[in-house]
Amino acid sequence: MVTWVVLGGGLLALYVLIYYNLVRCPKCRSSLKLTGKTVIVTGANTGIGKACALDLAKRGARVILACRDKVKAEAAVYDIRKESGNNEVLFMHLDLESLESVRSFAETFLKSEPRLDVLINNAGLARGKMSSDGFSIEFRVNHLGHFLLTILLLDRLKQAKAGRVVVVASEAHRWGSIDSRVLSGVATKNTGWSTFRPYCDSKLCNILFTRELANKLEGTNVSCYAVHPGCVFTDLSRNMKFWQKLLFVPLAKLFFRDAENGAQTTIYCTVQEGIEMLSGRYFSECQVKEVSASGRDDALAKKLWEVSERLVGIA
Ligand SMILES: NC(=O)c1ccc[n+]([C@@H]2O[C@H](COP(=O)([O-])OP(=O)(O)OC[C@H]3O[C@@H](n4cnc5c(N)ncnc54)[C@H](OP(=O)(O)O)[C@@H]3O)[C@@H](O)[C@H]2O)c1
Ligand SMILES: *[C@@H]1O[C@H](CO)[C@@H](O)[C@H](O)[C@H]1NC(C)=O
Numbered sequence: 001m002v003t004w005v006v007l008g009g010g011l012l013a014l015y016v017l018i019y020y021n022l023v024r025c026p027k028c029r030s031s032l033k034l035t036g037k038t039v040i041v042t043g044a045n046t047g048i049g050k051a052c053a054l055d056l057a058k059r060g061a062r063v064i065l066a067c068r069d070k071v072k073a074e075a076a077v078y079d080i081r082k083e084s085g086n087n088e089v090l091f092m093h094l095d096l097e098s099l100e101s102v103r104s105f106a107e108t109f110l111k112s113e114p115r116l117d118v119l120i121n122n123a124g125l126a127r128g129k130m131s132s133d134g135f136s137i138e139f140r141v142n143h144l145g146h147f148l149l150t151i152l153l154l155d156r157l158k159q160a161k162a163g164r165v166v167v168v169a170s171e172a173h174r175w176g177s178i179d180s181r182v183l184s185g186v187a188t189k190n191t192g193w194s195t196f197r198p199y200c201d202s203k204l205c206n207i208l209f210t211r212e213l214a215n216k217l218e219g220t221n222v223s224c225y226a227v228h229p230g231c232v233f234t235d236l237s238r239n240m241k242f243w244q245k246l247l248f249v250p251l252a253k254l255f256f257r258d259a260e261n262g263a264q265t266t267i268y269c270t271v272q273e274g275i276e277m278l279s280g281r282y283f284s285e286c287q288v289k290e291v292s293a294s295g296r297d298d299a300l301a302k303k304l305w306e307v308s309e310r311l312v313g314i315a
Helices: 002-023 047-058 070-084 099-112 137-158 171-175 197-216 235-239 242-255 264-271 298-312
Strands: 038-042 062-067 089-093 118-121 164-168 223-228 282-284 287-289
Touching: 038 047, 038 137, 047 062, 047 070, 047 264, 062 070, 070 089, 089 099, 099 137, 118 137, 118 264, 137 164, 137 197, 137 298, 164 197, 164 264, 171 197, 197 223, 197 298, 223 264, 235 242, 264 282
Parallel strands: 038 062, 038 118, 062 089, 118 164, 164 223, 223 282
Antiparallel strands: 282 287
C-alpha cells in the first residue's frame, strides 16, 4: 500500500515537473497593442496559427487569415471576432501549394490593403504525398510558397515603420538536409529513412530562408525571425496512419502543449520590442536558440535562395 502511494506520488511529481518544463510555455510578456497595424497569418484556421491570430486580434491588429479552405477559415474568423471583440479579422484565400494562388493572393492583398506590418509564415504540413513534379509537397508548401509570398510582400513591409517576418520552423530542422538535387533545381525523391524526412528538410529550408532574408534586409527597417513552437497538439498529425494515431494521440494529450502555449514564441517574435539585432535568428521558448550546423551554413542559405528564385520564376 505504502509502496503504491509513494510510486503514485513520484509519478505525479514527475508529471508536474514535465508539465512545467515542457508542456507549459513561458508566456510572451509584452502587452504591446497593435491598433492600426496589419498582420497576415498563413494557415490561421486552426492550430498554432489560429491561437496566434486570436492573440493579435485581442491586441487590436487588423488580422488577415490567409488560408486555403474557405469554410474552415470563415469559421475561424467568426470565432476570433467573437472572442476578441475585434471585427477587423478577415479571410483571404491562399493555397501555398500553388504559386499561381500565391501570386493572386499577393495581388489581391496589395490592391485592397494599404499597409502590412507583420507577415507570419505559419502554415505547414507533414507527411503529405509527393506532388506530380517530384518535389515533396512539404518543400513546396512549407518553403517555396512562403518564399514567393514573402518576396511579393516585401516592398509593402518595408513601408512599415518596423516590419517583421516571422517564420514558423521547427526543431525537426536538426534532422533535415538539403538534397543536392534540390539545389540543382531538379526533383528530389522521397527515399529518406522515413516519410518524416521531407518535413525535416522543409523546416531546415525555413531556417536557411530566414537567415538569408536577414542578410537581404540589412539597411531596411524590416527584421525576421524563425521559431520553434514546441511540441504542440494540433491537426498536424492528421496524415498519420490509424495505428500511429493510436499511439500518438494519448501521448500528445499528456505531453504536448496546447495551441495557446504553442503560439507564445511566434507572438513574442511579432510583438517583442528591441529584438531587431537578432534578425535572422531562431527562437524557442520566447528566447533565442542556436540552430543546427546546416542551419548556420551561409553558402547553403545563399544557394537555396537562388534555386528558390529560379523555381518560382523570379530570377
Ligand atoms: N504541432 C507541432 O508540434 C509543431 C512543432 C514544430 C513546428 N510546427 C509548425 O507549426 C506550424 C503550424 O502547425 P500546426 O501544428 O498548427 O498544424 P495544423 O493544426 O495542421 O495547422 C496547419 C495549418 O496550415 C495550413 N495549410 C496546410 N497546407 C496549406 C496550403 N497548401 N496552403 C495554405 N495553408 C495550408 C492548414 O490548413 P488546412 O486546415 O486547410 O489544412 C492549417 O491551417 C507549421 O509550420 C508546423 O510545421 C508544429
Ligand atoms: C528606419 O526607421 C528610422 C526611424 O523611424 C528612419 O529614420 C529611417 O529612415 C528608416 N529607414 C528606412 C530605410 O526606411
